[in-house]
Every structure is written in structure tokens, then in C-alpha cells.
Amino acid sequence: MDAVNPRAGRAGGAAPVRRRQPSATPASILAAAGAEFAAKGLAGARVDQIARRAGVNKRMLYHYFGNKEALWLAVLEEAYANIRKEERMLDVGRLAPAEGMRRLIEFSIGYCAEHPEFLALLNSENLHRARYLRRSKKMRELHTSLLQVIADLLARGEREGVFRAGVDPAELYIDIAALGFFYFSNIHTLSAIFDRDLNAERARRRHLKQAAEVILGYLRP
Amino acid sequence: MDAVNPRAGRAGGAAPVRRRQPSATPASILAAAGAEFAAKGLAGARVDQIARRAGVNKRMLYHYFGNKEALWLAVLEEAYANIRKEERMLDVGRLAPAEGMRRLIEFSIGYCAEHPEFLALLNSENLHRARYLRRSKKMRELHTSLLQVIADLLARGEREGVFRAGVDPAELYIDIAALGFFYFSNIHTLSAIFDRDLNAERARRRHLKQAAEVILGYLRP
Amino acid sequence: MDAVNPRAGRAGGAAPVRRRQPSATPASILAAAGAEFAAKGLAGARVDQIARRAGVNKRMLYHYFGNKEALWLAVLEEAYANIRKEERMLDVGRLAPAEGMRRLIEFSIGYCAEHPEFLALLNSENLHRARYLRRSKKMRELHTSLLQVIADLLARGEREGVFRAGVDPAELYIDIAALGFFYFSNIHTLSAIFDRDLNAERARRRHLKQAAEVILGYLRP
Amino acid sequence: MDAVNPRAGRAGGAAPVRRRQPSATPASILAAAGAEFAAKGLAGARVDQIARRAGVNKRMLYHYFGNKEALWLAVLEEAYANIRKEERMLDVGRLAPAEGMRRLIEFSIGYCAEHPEFLALLNSENLHRARYLRRSKKMRELHTSLLQVIADLLARGEREGVFRAGVDPAELYIDIAALGFFYFSNIHTLSAIFDRDLNAERARRRHLKQAAEVILGYLRP
DNA sequence: GATGAATGAGTGTTCATTCAT
DNA sequence: TATGAATGAACACTCATTCAT
Numbered sequence: 001m002d003a004v005n006p007r008a009g010r011a012g013g014a015a016p017v018r019r020r021q022p023s024a025t026p027a028s029i030l031a032a033a034g035a036e037f038a039a040k041g042l043a044g045a046r047v048d049q050i051a052r053r054a055g056v057n058k059r060m061l062y063h064y065f066g067n068k069e070a071l072w073l074a075v076l077e078e079a080y081a082n083i084r085k086e087e088r089m090l091d092v093g094r095l096a097p098a099e100g101m102r103r104l105i106e107f108s109i110g111y112c113a114e115h116p117e118f119l120a121l122l123n124s125e126n127l128h129r130a131r132y133l134r135r136s137k138k139m140r141e142l143h144t145s146l147l148q149v150i151a152d153l154l155a156r157g158e159r160e161g162v163f164r165a166g167v168d169p170a171e172l173y174i175d176i177a178a179l180g181f182f183y184f185s186n187i188h189t190l191s192a193i194f195d196r197d198l199n200a201e202r203a204r205r206r207h208l209k210q211a212a213e214v215i216l217g218y219l220r221p
Numbered sequence: 222m223d224a225v226n227p228r229a230g231r232a233g234g235a236a237p238v239r240r241r242q243p244s245a246t247p248a249s250i251l252a253a254a255g256a257e258f259a260a261k262g263l264a265g266a267r268v269d270q271i272a273r274r275a276g277v278n279k280r281m282l283y284h285y286f287g288n289k290e291a292l293w294l295a296v297l298e299e300a301y302a303n304i305r306k307e308e309r310m311l312d313v314g315r316l317a318p319a320e321g322m323r324r325l326i327e328f329s330i331g332y333c334a335e336h337p338e339f340l341a342l343l344n345s346e347n348l349h350r351a352r353y354l355r356r357s358k359k360m361r362e363l364h365t366s367l368l369q370v371i372a373d374l375l376a377r378g379e380r381e382g383v384f385r386a387g388v389d390p391a392e393l394y395i396d397i398a399a400l401g402f403f404y405f406s407n408i409h410t411l412s413a414i415f416d417r418d419l420n421a422e423r424a425r426r427r428h429l430k431q432a433a434e435v436i437l438g439y440l441r442p
Numbered sequence: 443m444d445a446v447n448p449r450a451g452r453a454g455g456a457a458p459v460r461r462r463q464p465s466a467t468p469a470s471i472l473a474a475a476g477a478e479f480a481a482k483g484l485a486g487a488r489v490d491q492i493a494r495r496a497g498v499n500k501r502m503l504y505h506y507f508g509n510k511e512a513l514w515l516a517v518l519e520e521a522y523a524n525i526r527k528e529e530r531m532l533d534v535g536r537l538a539p540a541e542g543m544r545r546l547i548e549f550s551i552g553y554c555a556e557h558p559e560f561l562a563l564l565n566s567e568n569l570h571r572a573r574y575l576r577r578s579k580k581m582r583e584l585h586t587s588l589l590q591v592i593a594d595l596l597a598r599g600e601r602e603g604v605f606r607a608g609v610d611p612a613e614l615y616i617d618i619a620a621l622g623f624f625y626f627s628n629i630h631t632l633s634a635i636f637d638r639d640l641n642a643e644r645a646r647r648r649h650l651k652q653a654a655e656v657i658l659g660y661l662r663p
Numbered sequence: 664m665d666a667v668n669p670r671a672g673r674a675g676g677a678a679p680v681r682r683r684q685p686s687a688t689p690a691s692i693l694a695a696a697g698a699e700f701a702a703k704g705l706a707g708a709r710v711d712q713i714a715r716r717a718g719v720n721k722r723m724l725y726h727y728f729g730n731k732e733a734l735w736l737a738v739l740e741e742a743y744a745n746i747r748k749e750e751r752m753l754d755v756g757r758l759a760p761a762e763g764m765r766r767l768i769e770f771s772i773g774y775c776a777e778h779p780e781f782l783a784l785l786n787s788e789n790l791h792r793a794r795y796l797r798r799s800k801k802m803r804e805l806h807t808s809l810l811q812v813i814a815d816l817l818a819r820g821e822r823e824g825v826f827r828a829g830v831d832p833a834e835l836y837i838d839i840a841a842l843g844f845f846y847f848s849n850i851h852t853l854s855a856i857f858d859r860d861l862n863a864e865r866a867r868r869r870h871l872k873q874a875a876e877v878i879l880g881y882l883r884p
Numbered sequence: 885g886a887t888g889a890a891t892g893a894g895t896g897t898t899c900a901t902t903c904a905t
Numbered sequence: 906t907a908t909g910a911a912t913g914a915a916c917a918c919t920c921a922t923t924c925a926t
Contacts, residue, residue: 025885041348043265047921057887059923068921080414120386122410123344127262130409143414170415171431174404181407182399189343189352191363194299194391214439218431246910268896278912280898289896463753483790485707489900500910510900530893533859564852565786569704573849585856612857612871625837628844630784631794635743635806636833648907652834652881660877710917720891720900722919731917 026064027052029181034075038117041124053201060115073132076125077139084142086103092149097157101219105154105212109180113204119185147173157219164221172215179211247285249275254282255296259338262345263293294353297346298360301340304332305363313370318378322440325374326433332403333426340406367394378440385442393436400432466507466604467584470496476517477511480559483566484514515574518567519581521560523645525553535590539599546595551622561627589615599661606663614657620625621653689727690743691717697738698837701780704787705735708868713810739788740802742781746774747805755812760820763881767816770842770874782848820882827884835878842874 032054035046047068051058065071090107092100112119125133132137150169151160157163187198197203223407254274268289286292311328313321333340346354369413371390374414380383404411408419417422474496478487487509493500507513532549534542554561567575575581592611599605625632625640633640640646695717699708710731714721728734755771756762775782788796796802813832820826846853850861860866 027343029916039348041262041264041345043262044348048919057433057885060885060923061888063885063921068415112245120348122407123348124262126407126409127260127265127341127344128409130413131415133410139414140416170417170429171428174411174428175400175435176430177397178403183395186343186347186402188347188349189354192351192354193360194368195361196391206340206392207395210396210439212434214396217439218435256896267894269894278910279896280912281910284910466708481790483685483704483706483787485704486790487896490898499906500900501908502906505906515707548905562790565790566704568849568851569707569783570851571700571788572855572883575852575855582858589857599857601789610869612859613869616846616870617842617873617877620841621838623849624841624845627791630789630791631796634793634796635802636810638833648831648834649837652838654836654879656877660873660880709915711915720889721917723889726889727917877888 009125011171025056025060029056029061029064030074030078033071033116034079034121035126037072037075038120041120042069042128046078068152069132071172073136076121076133077136079121080139080142083115083118086111087146087149093152095151096161098162098216100153101163102159102212103178104150105215106208107180108176109183109211110210112180112184116184119181121186122181161221163219167219172219175218176215179214180208183207243368246277246281248274250282251295251299254292255342258293259312259343261442263290263349273311278399289355294357297342297354298357301360304339305367306331306372308367310424314373316375318337318381319368319437321374322378322384323433323437325371326397326400326436327429328398330358330404330429330432333401337405338344340402343402344406348361352387382442384440388440393440396439397436400428400435403430404432412415448491454564461631467498468503469595471498471503471506471513472516472520474486475513476559476563478565479514479517480562483562484511484570488494494574511574518563518575519578521563522581524582525557525560526588527600529554529588529591534598535594539602540604540658542595543605544654544658546592547618547657548650550618551625551650551653554626564623565627567599603663605661609661614661617660618657623648623651625649674738688719688723689718691726692719692724692734693737693741696734697742697780697784700735700738700787702782704783705731705791717855731786731795732795736799739784741786743802743805746778746781747809749774750809750812756815760816760823761825763816764820764826765875765879768839768842768878769871771839772846772871774842775847778823779847781853782844786845786848807811826882826883835882838872839878842870842877845876 012150030056034049036050045068047061048058050071051061054061061071062078065074084093087104087107090103095103097189125131147169150173154163154167154169154172158165183198191198198207224337240305250271253265253271257271257274259302260266264291268282269279271292272282275282282292284297295442308325311324313324316324368390371394375388375390375393379386404419412419456490475487475492477494479508481487488508489503493503496503503513505657507516529546529549532545534546536542537545542639567573589611590654596605596609596611596614600607629640638645640649692713696708696713699713699716701866702708710724711721713734714724717724719793722733728737750767750770753766755766757768769775788794813836817826817832817835820830846861853863861870
């Protein structure tokens with residue numbers, strides 16, 4: 001995490017031997033901050049509470065991350081890095097186009113179901129009009145590969161005659177993400193207004209099935 | 222908004238010449254609060270700022286709404302009432318099933334495009350796990366008619382052989398909403414990571430077109 | 443109550459017939475204020491709450507009494523007037539000295555037991571160093587008769603050889619009042635630190651008995 | 664005061680030269696709060712004013728004591744601890760019963776005369792029906808020894824034939840306290856209604872003399 | 885690297901009081 | 906006589922941040 005300045009410079013060097021353990025401090029701060037920010041948003045989260053949850057002195061938080069907003073960005077970057085890492089591990093490039101696409105859809109929806117903190121963080125960042133994310137340099141490069149993978153899938157599918165032509169990778173990704181993201185991000189208000197439990201296993205499974213059908217149906221030539 | 226009780230009873234009477242005018246105060250508080258809450262969330266919004274923006278004494282806010290959280294709920298209820306009211310005005314019941322559905326999709330996406338405050342409010346409320354919305358009694362009734370309209374469309378379409386059978390109205394509504402909501406709600410982060418301007422007229426039009434195709438394609442028998 | 447200005451002037455006159463009922467408003471304000479002030483003190487009492495408890499518009503309170511502090515004084519004056527009135531009704535002048543004295547003691551203690559609001563008001567007024575009471579003109583005259591009664595009792599008792607000589611009436615009154623006032627005024631803290639219920643019937647009776655003995659024993663020649 | 668936890672643990676250690684001095688902050692807050700609370704009561708006292716008077720940042724008050732009410736209790740506990748400590752120092756156990764009792768009476772009255780803040784605090788706490796005091800654990804134990812001392816005095820006096828039998832220690836203590844407490848606690852209203860200066864040296868001396876006589880006379884067999 | 889004390893600007897909320905009718 | 910709306914100053918309390926060690 002390059003937000004963690006003091007360690008950044010040392011990263012590559014051979015560490016002196018007499019270092020008191022690698023200090024899990026920054027990592028635990030990041031974890032605590034992730035949970036707090038996801039639960040309360042940037043404005044609602046309390047620096048005190050993050051420090052307490054991380055089990056470190058509040059001062060450390062400033063030492064490692066500078067201030068609350070920088071910590072927010074660090075949390076955000078880590079969250080994006082995590083999902084993209086898991087996504088890469090799907091290795092859909094080795095699968096048949098239709099199967100790869102289905103896998104991508106299922107992963108996307110599954111990730112939303114299992115990582116509500118990620119959704120909450122993104123929503124909060126959008127509330128701020130991506131002010132913090134835009135400062136980040138690692139973001140763009142993190143996502144070009146994602147688009148590349150989808151473009152490859154589409155191209156292969158088109159060549160093999162299983163996918164229609166003329167589909168924009170980013171636009172497709174957005175539609176896929178939308179189906180999972182919205183369902184789980186808005187699950188509380190939706191459950192309230194429709195008076196049904198969308199978190200129930202049955203409801204989730206039905207949604208996953210329909211979403212896949214919606215997208216794959218659209219892709220068929 | 223019936224949250225503003227004190228004046229409710231008098232509304233209809235033949236008032237003496239403008240005696241104590243109907244007081245635009247609660248309405249202007251609600252408008253100001255809507256803007257502030259949408260921009261900053263519940264925790265980030267400042268009561269002082271809302272009062273200033275509404276051009277009223279801060280005390281009035283408590284006089285009419287009780288406290289910040291009750292004001293939040295009032296804003297939320299009004300936001301929902303607004304979209305449902307416009308939705309009802311579509312009168313899709315009088316249109317052919319496919320046309321009605323298309324109109325519903327276009328409205329849904331258009332509303333998200335034109336009412337980013339609504340999206341922001343819902344996201345914030347979901348951050349709070351719908352804590353406030355769940356207290357509201359008017360919510361459920363507000364949405365049963367919506368489901369009824371969709372169910373009617375689906376039934377008619379099925380009877381006429383233009384829609385597939387077995388589609389759940391709520392689940393379909395969620396998918397429709399998802400496509401518009403996610404695109405515009407996450408437009409800032411998406412634009413950042415994909416490095417393109419999703420707010421551009423061309424991008425928006427393309428999204429609308431694809432979304433309609435995605436849903437209508439799925440509905441075809 | 444001369445704090446109630448609008449009616450003061452009219453008091454003696456033949457009231458016009460067409461007066462809409464005598465309006466219990468000031469009296470009910472006074473009663474409500476008495477209860478609130480006794481329970482919370484001057485600073486702790488809320489004008490809103492007094493008005494609500496009295497069942498009148500808050501504005502009326504200002505109409506009749508001017509402001510919170512004037513209302514406080516009115517309550518205080520009424521409270522003093524009440525105890526002195528009951529005291530006069532004892533008519534100890536007609537009793538034998540020892541009996542009259544015993545009756546005075548028992549009344550004093552009994553009144554404290556039955557009127558905790560009175561004790562609370564006096565304590566609060568002392569917190570303010572009698573700032574409000576000192577403004578009152580009716581106070582002095584209200585109490586000279588009390589001292590006169592005690593002086594008479596003492597003089598008669600001394601003449602009859604049942605009381606010692608040289609006792610100051612005011613000082614004696616203070617000692618009598620002290621025994622009842624302190625016990626009931628401090629009953630909560632005393633019960634807490636001594637871990638016993640001083641409000642129990644047995645405890646109260648024992649205190650009354652001992653207090654009478656203490657004073658009457660002292661008065662014996 | 665153990666309400667001030669954070670520093671408690673370090674107290675005994677051999678501190679490096681004046682490293683972060685023992686911080687007079689909590690003590691000065693307590694002193695300032697004592698004065699403010701005594702003068703205005705719990706509701707009337709202002710946190711801002713306490714902080715200003717203590718010469719510390721208002722935030723420190725919350726750092727050390729939590730909130731206004733907890734500070735109130737801390738003040739109360741300290742006040743009680745002070746009087747009990749001085750009382751213990753009288754060491755009446757070593758004196759002859761009559762002399763010990765006289766000393767106790769004189770101390771009790773003298774303390775009331777010299778510590779009007781103590782009286783004011785107790786009155787305010789009684790206004791709250793001892794709500795805060797009852798939470799305190801140190802209170803009971805603080806007062807059992809007091810009762811023990813009085814019981815010893817009474818027993819010795821009875822054995823030596825100078826005190827009557829059957830006197831309850833707590834009840835006697837209450838009567839003793841009453842005479843001093845009431846006189847000085849109500850000195851402002853009493854001076855007002857009787858139109859004489861009870862604070863004058865002569866009046867005070869007379870009261871002390873009479874009070875001692877009242878109690879000691881009662882105790883005589 | 886690590887700590888607890890300290891800060892000033894602000895946070896939502898409440899107050900006694902007055903205005904317009 | 907009576908009312909509900911309106912006010913501004915203050916209220917207890919909290920915030921992210923920095924200081925001294």
C-alpha cells in the first residue's frame with residue numbers, strides 16, 4: 001500500500017535484523033478502517049473507533065496514513081485490488097466463451113453477495129463523486145486487464161458464433177455488475193418496500209439464475 | 222407530507238385574508254434537506270447548513286420535524302412518493318404489453334439519470350440497512366400497486382404470446398431498476414476506473430438502448 | 443397573587459356579568475409551575491413543560507406572570523402563604539403552653555413530611571441566596587405573626603413555670619423547623635448513606651417522637 | 664479520585680525527570696466543578712464555565728470524567744469524603760462521652776457554617792432524589808464508621824451513667840446534623856423572612872450554644 | 885515506533901422569549 | 906383572551922488532529 005509511507009522506501013531493501021516484529025499495525029488499521037468505513041461511510045466513521053477496533057493508538061493511524069481521507073483511499077484501493085485479484089484467478093481465458101461468461105457473471109454476483117462492505121464502500125465513494133478514487137494512480141491499470149479479458153471472451157465467442165457482434169466490453173461489464181450490485185447493495189430497502197426477504201437462499205438463487213439468463217440471452221447472436 | 226402535522230387541519234378552511242400564510246417553511250426545509258442529504262449522506266449533512274439553505278431558523282427544523290433523523294425519513298418518503306407518482310402517470314396499463322414494458326424500462330433509466338439525488342438517498346439509507354425506511358408505514362402500500370402493474374403487463378404479454386411465462390414481477394422490477402440505478406449511481410467510480418465519460422450523451426443513449434434490449438430479449442418467449 | 447397583574451385591579455369590583463368563565467388559567471399555571479419547580483428547581487424546570495402540564499398555551503404564562511423568574515416568585519409566595527395559613531389555623535394561642543408547643547412541633551414535622559415540594563422550593567431558593575424572596579413584600583408581614591405566636595407561648599409557659607426563661611422565639615422556631623425540614627428534605631441522601639428507609643412509617647414516627655422530646659426537653663426549666 | 668483512571672497505574676513508578684507532570688487537570692476540574700455545582704446546582708451549572716474556571720479545555724472534562732452527570736457524582740463523592748475525613752480526625756473515641764458528643768456537635772455545626780457548598784450540593788442531590796449518590800459504591804462504607812463512632816460514644820456514656828439509654832445512633836446523628844444544616848442551608852430565606860442577619864457572629868454563636876444544649880439536654884438520663 | 889493528554893472548531897439539540905394574527 | 910410560528914443564544918457533547926514525551 002503506497003499510502004503507508006514510512007515503509008514504502010524500505011520495501012525492497014534487506015531489513016535490519018533487529019527489527020521488532022514486522023508490526024501488523026498498518027494492516028490491522030486497514031482492516032479496522034475497512035469495516036468502519038463500510039458500516040458508516042466516510043463521514044459517519046470515527047477515527048477513535050477505528051483505532052480502538054484495530055487495537056492501536058490513535059496516533060499510529062496518523063503516523064501510517066496521514067489522515068482520515070488518505071486512510072479512506074487506502075481502504076478503497078485495497079478493496080478494488082481484492083476483487084480484481086479474485087477475478088483474475090477465475091482465469092476465464094482458458095474456458096469456452098459461453099462458459100467463461102457464465103463464470104464471470106456468477107463470480108460477479110457471488111462477490112456482491114459475499115462482500116457487502118465492498119458495495120458500501122463504492123456507494124460512499126460515489127457519494128463523494130469519486131473524489132478520492134480519482135487521485136489514485138493504480139486504478140486505471142487495475143482495470144484495463146479486466147476489460148481485456150471481457151473483450152477476449154466476446155471476440156472468441158463472436159468468432160465461434162456463440163455471441164452476437166458489436167457488444168462493448170465496458171458496457172457489458174456494467175450490465176453484469178449492475179445485476180449483482182444493485183440487488184445486494186439495495187437489499188435492505190428492496191426487502192422493506194417489497195416486504196420479502198431477498199437475502200433468503202431461495203431468493204438469491206433465483207436472482208442468480210435469472211441474471212445469468214438475462215445476460216447470456218442478450219449475448220446470443 | 223403528513224410529518225408536518227400542526228398545520229394539516231387548517232388547510233381547507235376559508236382563511237381570512239392571508240392570515241398567517243400557509244408557511245412555506247416545512248416545504249423549503251424538506252427541499253433543502255433533500256439536497257443536503259443527497260449530497261452528503263445522513264452523517265455528512267449538517268443541520269445548520271440545511272436551515273441556512275432553506276432560509277429558515279434552525280429551530281424551525283426541530284419544530285416541524287423533530288430531529289435530524291425524522292427529517293431524513295421525511296425526505297426519504299417524499300423521494301419515494303415522487304418516483305411512484307411519476308411512474309403511475311405512465312399509465313402503462315393502457316399500452317400493449319411490449320410497448321408498456323419498454324416504456325417502463327425507459328422511464329426507470331431516465332429517472333435514474335435525472336434524479337441522482339434519489340439514488341444517493343437510497344444508497345445512504347441502505348448504508349443504514351433501511352433502518353429509517355422500515356419505520357415508515359406508507360412504504361409498503363406505495364409499492365404494492367407498482368408490482369400489480371408489472372404483474373398485469375406480464376400476464377397480458379404472456380396471454381398474447383409476446384412474453385415468456387414464469388417471470389416474477391418483483392424480480393423483474395429489480396433487474397430493470399438495477400440497470401439504470403447502477404449505471405448512474407456508480408457513474409463516478411465507473412468513469413474513473415474505465416477512464417471514459419459515462420455521462421456523455423452518447424454513452425447514456427447506448428446504455429439505454431442496450432438495457433432495453435437486455436430486458437426485452439429476456440422476456441421474449 | 444399580585445404577580446397576576448391583569449386581574450389584580452379588578453379583584454374587589456363587581457365583575458361584569460358577560461365574562462367568559464373566571465378562567466382557571468393563572469391558577470392552573472401556578473399549580474403546574476409549583477410541581478415543575480419543586481421537581482427540577484428553577485434552572486431545571488422547563489417553561490414548555492409547565493405550560494403543557496397546565497394545559498395552556500405557553501404564551502399565557504408570559505401574559506399572566508411576565509417571565510419564568512416572576513413565576514418562580516409567585517410559586518414561592520403561594521407556598522409560604524399556604525404553610526402560614528395552616529399554621530394559623532392551629533390556633534395554639536388557646537392551648538396550654540406545653541400542649542401548644544407540642545402541637546406546633548408536630549405540625550411542623552408533619553407539614554414537612556406531607557409537603558416535600560415546599561422543602562424543595564425553599565432549598566432551591568436558598569441556592570439562589572433568596573434572591574427572589576427578598577424582592578417580595580408580603581414575606582415579612584407573613585412571618586411576624588408567627589413569631590408573635592411563639593413568643594406568646596414562651597411567655598405564658600415561663601409565667602406558668604413550665605418553660606425555661608430566655609429562649610428566643612426565632613431561634614426556637616429554627617430549631618423546631620430544622621428537625622422536620624432536614625429529615626425530610628435530605629431523606630434521599632440520608633436513606634442512601636445509612637442504607638435504611640427513613641420514609642417507612644416506623645422511622646417517621648420514631649423521628650417525630652424524638653424531635654418533640656428534644657425540643658420540649660430543652661424548654662423545660 | 665478513582666474516577667480518573669488513566670493515570671492511576673503509573674503513579675508509583677520512578678518517573679523520569681518530570682516527564683509529563685502528574686497533570687493537575689482532573690483535580691482542578693473537580694475543584695471548579697465543585698464550586699459551580701454548589702453555586703448553581705446540576706441543571707444550572709454550565710460545563711463551559713467549569714472548564715473555563717478550571718483553566719482547561721472543555722474536552723478534558725469529558726476525557727477525565729465522561730460527562731456532566733458523572734462529574735457531578737465525582738464532586739459529590741469528594742465532598743462526602745472530605746467531611747468524613749475531618750470527622751474522623753476529631754478522634755472523639757479518646758474523649759469522655761459528654762465531651763466527645765459536644766465536640767461532635769460543634770464540629771457538625773461548624774462544618775455547615777464553613778462549607779455552604781457542601782450543603783448546597785446535598786440539597787441539589789436531594790432534589791434529584793439521590794439518583795447519583797445511589798450509584799456510588801463508596802458511600803455506604805464511608806458512613807458505617809461514622810455510625811460506629813456515635814454508637815460507641817452512646818454506649819460509653821450510658822455505661823458511665825451520663826447518657827440516657829435507648830438512643831439510636833443514626834437518628835441522633837440526624838438530629839445533630841439537622842440543627843447545623845438547616846440553619847446554614849436556609850440562612851438566606853430565614854434571614855429574609857425574619858428580617859435579621861443570621862450570619863452575624865452573635866447569631867451564629869447563639870445558635871451553636873443552643874443547639875449543643877438541645878442535644879446534650881436530650882441525652883441526659 | 886508508540887503513547888495519552890490536549891485542543892478549537894463544530895455537532896445536533898434545547899432554551900426562554902417574542903411576533904403576527 | 907388566546908395561539909402557533911418564529912428566533913438567536915446557548916447547551917452538552919464530539920470531532921479530527923497535534924503536542925510533548
